[in-house]
Amino acid sequence: MSERPIALVTGAARGIGAACARALAGEGFRVAIHYNASAEAAEKLASELPEAFALRADLAVPAQVDALLEALAERAGRVDVLVNNAGLTRNAPTPVMKLDDYDAVAALARGTWYLTKLMLRRFMMKQKSGRIIQISSVVGHIGNRGQSPYTMAKAGLDALTRSLALELAGRNILVNSVAPGFIETEMTASLPDQAKDRILERIPLGRMGTPEEVAEVVAFLATRGSYIQGSVIHVNGGLYGG
């Protein structure tokens, strides 16, 4: 087995997750690059980072989360850092939002909770150490038009951080959230120009953030920040201060 500490980053093939995987590899972690649909990008990233490997699972399907844990046990034998980054949004005004859209967002939120539960049972409680970093969102705090299920899920993720921080503080497991503002990834690329302009007007720094600007905070929480527990760290160019 490798001497490097192990980090699992969910949704690590692209966007913020890929930047987190790169930043953690830079800190000396062996990174498990989780993906669902983006197999090619995940394998390519794994080939670029020292001792990294890619693992597939649809986190909305509990049996696939179970299999992900088995694969991690086999490949790495422990997990030191879990970055719950995978996320999904469905955009529509609430009166016309479909129940299926709500369910898709909620199923991934459930999968994040289930993966975390298994990670604690299988690895971190036994190791008596670990760090869990949730990638939530500023919109879980300030709301957003057309994203009501997503904002619910993200607010819930920060509430999960608070609950886990209380449950796990005595176990030497640190749990915190990083709440990005608007970041340049495929998720925001699909926004109409008018919506982007409205967003930019509200950001005091006058620009969207980069995935790397989120990842450097994740790397800090993964390796330093030993007295930070149950916090939400906002990375949003001044849009909201918490």
Ligand code: NAP
């Ligand atoms: P993105 O480019 O849309 O990537 C989303 C990631 O989630 C992908 O890697 C995708 O994996 C994974 N994913 C989606 N559904 C999944 C499922 N059912 N099972 C497993 N994985 C699944 O998003 P991003 O912008 O990098 O966002 C990353 C995180 O930051 C998300 O939680 C997002 O909500 C949050 N965030 C983003 C922004 C922003 O402005 N971009 C702002 C605040 C918060 P595959 O591609 O392999 O399917």
